[in-house]
Amino acid sequence: MNIDYLDTIRKVDAPPYLFTRIQQKIRDSHSATVPKKFAWAVALSCFVVLYVNISAVLYTTESYKPTTNIAQSMDLMPNNSFYK
Amino acid sequence: MVYNLALQYVQNTEDAEEITQDVFVSVFQSLDNFKLESNVATWIYRITINKSLDHIKSKQRKKRFSFLTSLFFDDSSELRHDPPEFNHPGVQLENKEAIEHIFKHINQLPDNQKTALILHKIEQMTQTEVAEIMEITPKAVESLIQRAKTKLSATLRLSEG
Numbered sequence: 001m002n003i004d005y006l007d008t009i010r011k012v013d014a015p016p017y018l019f020t021r022i023q024q025k026i027r028d029s030h031s032a033t034v035p036k037k038f039a040w041a042v043a044l045s046c047f048v049v050l051y052v053n054i055s056a057v058l059y060t061t062e063s064y065k066p067t068t069n070i071a072q073s074m075d076l077m078p079n080n081s082f083y084k
Numbered sequence: 085m086v087y088n089l090a091l092q093y094v095q096n097t098e099d100a101e102e103i104t105q106d107v108f109v110s111v112f113q114s115l116d117n118f119k120l121e122s123n124v125a126t127w128i129y130r131i132t133i134n135k136s137l138d139h140i141k142s143k144q145r146k147k148r149f150s151f152l153t154s155l156f157f158d159d160s161s162e163l164r165h166d167p168p169e170f171n172h173p174g175v176q177l178e179n180k181e182a183i184e185h186i187f188k189h190i191n192q193l194p195d196n197q198k199t200a201l202i203l204h205k206i207e208q209m210t211q212t213e214v215a216e217i218m219e220i221t222p223k224a225v226e227s228l229i230q231r232a233k234t235k236l237s238a239t240l241r242l243s244e245g
Contacts, residue, residue, distance in 0.1 A: 003186060003205070003233065003236055003237065003240070005179055005182045005183050005186055006183065006186060006205050006206050007205070008175075008176060008179050008183070009092075009172070009174045009175055009183065009206055010174045010175075010176070011088050011174060012087070012088060012091070012173045012174045014086075014087035014101075014104065015097075015101065018087070018101055018104060018105070021101070021105055022104070022105050022108045022109070025105050025108075025109050026108065026109055026112045029109050029112075029113065
């Protein structure tokens with residue numbers, strides 16, 4: 001089979017409704033785009049929430065006293081040894 | 085220009101229409117990034133080629149997925165998505181069978197060989213124009229076309245027995 005058959009392929013016109021569809025799709029894509037200000041506001045809010053969460057976790061870890069300290073402050077035995 | 089080029093890649097009017105729409109949406113969205121020193125037609129050709137190749141890859145992925153789902157979830161083990169039929173309005177009826185057969189083999193070529201062959205042989209572009217679109221040298225285009233033709237002739241000869 002000869003590949004010269006490819007030379008017989010003719011150019012065709014796009015269907016007439018395609019232009020309207022393209023216009024509609026461009027309009028849809030335009031309206032679906034999120035405004036930059038809104039995107040930045042969402043990003044900032046996420047950052048603030050994340051920051052508050054991380055700092056809360058770090059603060060509670062630092063202020064947490066080990067059970068040994070609590071036991072000692074209450075004059076309790078921190079271990080099972082009866083003889084000091 | 086866009087519709088015809090997409091048609092050479094997918095050989096199906098529905099897919100070509102879908103690609104054409106995607107190309108113009110893409111052109112509209114990236115107009116700000118377009119550099120004035122390059123040719124508009126070349127830029128649109130590049131977008132069309134990329135969109136067409138992406139469309140083919142996405143269809144192949146869907147086909148593989150549908151095959152797997154039909155294996156596991158369908159009792160009749162039938163494919164849920166039929167392969168797209170050859171529907172190229174630019175092909176004359178008397179040559180339809182032969183060209184469909186040639187396109188089956190063109191679709192097996194590597195992307196760059198396929199692009200070079202389509203642009204040069206079907207879209208009737210010069211090697212310099214193809215080189216500009218593909219961002220390679222005219223020598224490299226010549227080599228790609230030569231390799232594509234050799235491979236195509238060999239596979240066509242094999243398929244004929």
